[in-house]
Amino acid sequence: MLDELEISLLESDVAAEVADSIKEDLKGRLVGTSVDKHVIGEHVRESLIGIISDLFDGAGAVDLLERIRAKKDDPYIIVFVGINGTGKTTSVAKIAHMLRDSKLSVVLAAADTFRAGAIEQLREHAKRLNLKIVAQNYGSDPAAVARDAVLYARSHGVDCVLVDTAGRMQTSKNLMEQIEKIIRVVQPDLKIFVGDSLAGNDTVNQAGEFHEHIKFDCSILTKNDADARGGAALSIVKTTSTPVIYVGTGQEYGDIRPFSKETFIETVFGSEGVQGTEAAKSGGA
Amino acid sequence: MDVRLVKEIAGRLEERCVGEVPPPGLSRKDHIVKILYDELAKLLGGESEFSFKPGRTNKVLMLGIQGSGKSTITAKLAKLLTRQGYKTGVVGADTYRPGALVQLRTMCERSNVEVYGEEGESDAPAVVRRGLRHFGDSCDVILVDTAGRHKEEGELLDEMKRIGKAAEPDLALLVIDGTIGNRCYAQAEAFHKTVPVGGIVVTKLDSSAKGGGAIAASAATGSSVMYIGTGERIDDIEQFSSTRFVGRLLGM
Ligand SMILES: Nc1nc2c(ncn2[C@@H]2O[C@H](COP(=O)(O)OP(=O)(O)OP(=O)(O)O)[C@@H](O)[C@H]2O)c(=O)[nH]1
Ligand SMILES: Nc1nc2c(ncn2[C@@H]2O[C@H](COP(=O)(O)OP(=O)(O)OP(=O)(O)O)[C@@H](O)[C@H]2O)c(=O)[nH]1
Ligand SMILES: [K+]
Numbered sequence: 001m002l003d004e005l006e007i008s009l010l011e012s013d014v015a016a017e018v019a020d021s022i023k024e025d026l027k028g029r030l031v032g033t034s035v036d037k038h039v040i041g042e043h044v045r046e047s048l049i050g051i052i053s054d055l056f057d058g059a060g061a062v063d064l065l066e067r068i069r070a071k072k073d074d075p076y077i078i079v080f081v082g083i084n085g086t087g088k089t090t091s092v093a094k095i096a097h098m099l100r101d102s103k104l105s106v107v108l109a110a111a112d113t114f115r116a117g118a119i120e121q122l123r124e125h126a127k128r129l130n131l132k133i134v135a136q137n138y139g140s141d142p143a144a145v146a147r148d149a150v151l152y153a154r155s156h157g158v159d160c161v162l163v164d165t166a167g168r169m170q171t172s173k174n175l176m177e178q179i180e181k182i183i184r185v186v187q188p189d190l191k192i193f194v195g196d197s198l199a200g201n202d203t204v205n206q207a208g209e210f211h212e213h214i215k216f217d218c219s220i221l222t223k224n225d226a227d228a229r230g231g232a233a234l235s236i237v238k239t240t241s242t243p244v245i246y247v248g249t250g251q252e253y254g255d256i257r258p259f260s261k262e263t264f265i266e267t268v269f270g271s272e273g274v275q276g277t278e279a280a281k282s283g284g285a
Numbered sequence: 286m287d288v289r290l291v292k293e294i295a296g297r298l299e300e301r302c303v304g305e306v307p308p309p310g311l312s313r314k315d316h317i318v319k320i321l322y323d324e325l326a327k328l329l330g331g332e333s334e335f336s337f338k339p340g341r342t343n344k345v346l347m348l349g350i351q352g353s354g355k356s357t358i359t360a361k362l363a364k365l366l367t368r369q370g371y372k373t374g375v376v377g378a379d380t381y382r383p384g385a386l387v388q389l390r391t392m393c394e395r396s397n398v399e400v401y402g403e404e405g406e407s408d409a410p411a412v413v414r415r416g417l418r419h420f421g422d423s424c425d426v427i428l429v430d431t432a433g434r435h436k437e438e439g440e441l442l443d444e445m446k447r448i449g450k451a452a453e454p455d456l457a458l459l460v461i462d463g464t465i466g467n468r469c470y471a472q473a474e475a476f477h478k479t480v481p482v483g484g485i486v487v488t489k490l491d492s493s494a495k496g497g498g499a500i501a502a503s504a505a506t507g508s509s510v511m512y513i514g515t516g517e518r519i520d521d522i523e524q525f526s527s528t529r530f531v532g533r534l535l536g537m
């Protein structure tokens with residue numbers, strides 16, 4: 001039974017070490033409980049769902065719009081980080097679109113000055129969304145670009161600065177130092193880790209290292225529309241105790257929705273899972 | 286790595302470990318490791334390279350999920366093949382992603398590889414047709430970069446089919462992100478059903494990921510891994526070696 005549940009987690013791309021550690025928590029929770037034999041399977045399953053549900057709840061929440069609105073006298077600064085190709089730039093554009101629709105003014109900072117085409121990519125999004133972009137040449141200091149954008153936002157009374165950064169492997173010491181510098185220079189209000197929902201075991205290393213270096217506040221998981229089972233969300237939350245706030249569901253600006261714990265549990269455990277959350281809660285788990 | 290595949294491999298491993306007597310001089314444990322090595326290497330297929338047909342243009346179509354590294358590997362391959370003496374041309378047929386063509390051009394410029402593309406055009410199969418016509422028979426190899434897509438994007442898969450028809454590729458290379466998890470098998474299978482895949486490239490192996498997706502993609506398409514990407518720079522490409530790769534997978 002335990003093994004079967006563990007396999008559901010693994011098949012959903014929950015990283016092996018996270019699944020393992022959750023299994024240990026589950027054993028701990030089950031020890032000493034006596035349950036009628038007929039409902040033991042149901043009990044184990046509900047306990048597991050309870051543990052997972054608690055993990056998500058424990059990570060807290062971030063109400064982006066409210067936070068941006070709350071900071072009235074100075075621009076709210078958000079930096080996006082993550083490994084290569086996860087969807088940072090696209091997520092910057094989606095969030096910008098969302099903020100614009102909520103009547104908040106936005107400036108984009110093209111602080112990926114390394115990857116070929118990165119500046120043109122963000123510039124095209126800015127053009128389509130009719131937003132101001134602050135950019136310099138390729139090879140220039142990304143921290144300086146980000147700082148420029150903040151100065152621009154300050155002097156023009158812009159509500160929010162979204163800083164796009166270059167993809168980097170968490171294993172690259174130089175590039176991790178570079179992102180630390182960007183963070184030091186602009187002192188962002190929010191650091192968002194952008195992860196790929198299709199990633200497997202490596203999610204733990206990525207989230208763990210990025211969190212170690214820059215203590216990000218929350219995550220966005222992209223490409224959820226690609227038949228992803230979403231296990232990466234649990235890997236990140238268990239590793240960093242920070243919430244997943246949005247998931248990307250396509251390549252259009254509107255293709256982003258708030259992360260839902262219930263949907264996660266339903267995807268991993270099937271539709272009875274959602275009722276299980278309630279049962280586990282009312283059972284005092 | 287794919288849980289079902291792992292179970293399948295474990296099953297075969299068990300069968301052989303029970304059934305076979307370790308050869309003299311090999312401990313039981315070493316023998317088991319050797320069998321595992323064999324089984325994984327077998328799944329990955331032999332080492333393979335392009336077998337270019339001389340005297341004609343060999344067309345290679347690059348396919349894969351969004352952000353897997355298609356455009357980067359296209360530029361890397363273009364440089365590598367040029368250095369190996371093949372006259373190489375590139376067609377940029379990603380008509381969706383902002384900045385896609387600039388990205389490809391910038392990376393290929395440095396190695397003097399010509400890129401055919403049409404900024405602002407949205408008909409990708411038409412770009413492919415005109416691109417191939419543009420190069421005529423002036424090249425030994427033409428690499429066609431395409432937009433990222435995945436198995437749930439029906440319209441994009443349909444477009445890929447039409448690109449396949451327009452290109453009539455000698456080889457379709459599926460580009461797999463080295464950090465991908467369990468969904469790799471189903472994704473690779475869907476690509477293969479739409480345009481038959483003849484080879485695999487695994488990228489981002491400079492990360493901490495083991496790249497187990499390579500095995501799933503091999504199993505799903507019946508083709509072998511040809512190249513790996515090991516960094517963002519143009520020369521970060523290596524010929525695939527199944528023994529080295531299995532060593533990495535097993536952490537040995
Ligand atoms: N299907 C789908 N595709 C997405 C999603 N988010 C991003 N993409 C695609 O993924 C690809 C990579 O996205 P980018 O935004 O360029 O990724 P990035 O993290 O900025 O990449 P680098 O800057 O090169 O590290 C693009 O083709 C995007 O259209 C999503 O939620 N669903
Ligand atoms: N570290 C590392 N980064 C890589 C490697 N290959 C590609 N990348 C990076 O991954 C990101 C995505 O690569 P692209 O070549 O744009 O991927 P793509 O498949 O063309 O993306 P789409 O066209 O949006 O589907 C970029 O930041 C690349 O620099 C690799 O082997 N190692
Ligand atoms: K503000």
Ligand SMILES: [Mg+2]
Pocket residue numbers: 088089090112118164165166167
């Ligand atoms: Mg980017």
Ligand SMILES: [Mg+2]
Pocket residue numbers: 355356357379382385431432433
């Ligand atoms: Mg591309």
